[in-house]
Amino acid sequence: MRKSWDAYFMDIAREVASRATCDRKHVGCVLVKDKYLIATGYNGSVGGLAHCDEVGHMIVNGHCERTSHAEANAIVQAAKHGVSTDGATAYITASPCWGCFKLLASAGVGRLVLRGVLPGRAHLRGGPPTGHRAGGHVGPLPRLSESPAGIRGKR
Numbered sequence: 001m002r003k004s005w006d007a008y009f010m011d012i013a014r015e016v017a018s019r020a021t022c023d024r025k026h027v028g029c030v031l032v033k034d035k036y037l038i039a040t041g042y043n044g045s046v047g048g049l050a051h052c053d054e055v056g057h058m059i060v061n062g063h064c065e066r067t068s069h070a071e072a073n074a075i076v077q078a079a080k081h082g083v084s085t086d087g088a089t090a091y092i093t094a095s096p097c098w099g100c101f102k103l104l105a106s107a108g109v110g111r112l113v114l115r116g117v118l119p120g121r122a123h124l125r126g127g128p129p130t131g132h133r134a135g136g137h138v139g140p141l142p143r144l145s146e147s148p149a150g151i152r153g154k155r
């Protein structure tokens with residue numbers, strides 16, 4: 001059977017993740033619009049700066065601060081090349097953190113396809129996490145789709 005578009009693009013995101021340079025987390029993200037791949041991103045350092053796998057991590061409060069997250073890097077790549085992300089679908093090999101979720105929502109990404117949703121990522125299900133709910137208007141948030149059966153859990 002021919003694989004679905006969701007499975008196809010998630011496979012590409014997994015391939016992109018293999019380029020990540022911080023081994024604390026290998027994540028890949030691809031942005032797709034009208035079945036057209038517009039940008040890719042993986043966890044990595046700012047271009048031209050040292051990578052974790054060369055010089056070690058930059059741990060601050062238990063997180064590695066050296067790298068930008070895959071989702072942010074995909075949005076940055078689109079911005080750098082002047083490609084609109086409005087209405088795009090993001091395929092991500094992990095569950096986006098609140099910071100990346102905000103970027104994706106603000107960039108107009110309309111749908112997220114994830115390899116399973118991590119517990120503690122409540123913002124993916126019902127809007128901002130507790131403490132971030134300031135009462136202001138939140139624009140349309142991306143719809144959530146978990147990746148098709150058969151992909152999740154495979155590494």
Ligand SMILES: [Zn+2]
Pocket residue numbers: 021022023024052056057058064065066067
């Ligand atoms: Zn690192």
Ligand SMILES: [Zn+2]
Pocket residue numbers: 069070071096097098099100101
């Ligand atoms: Zn993130």
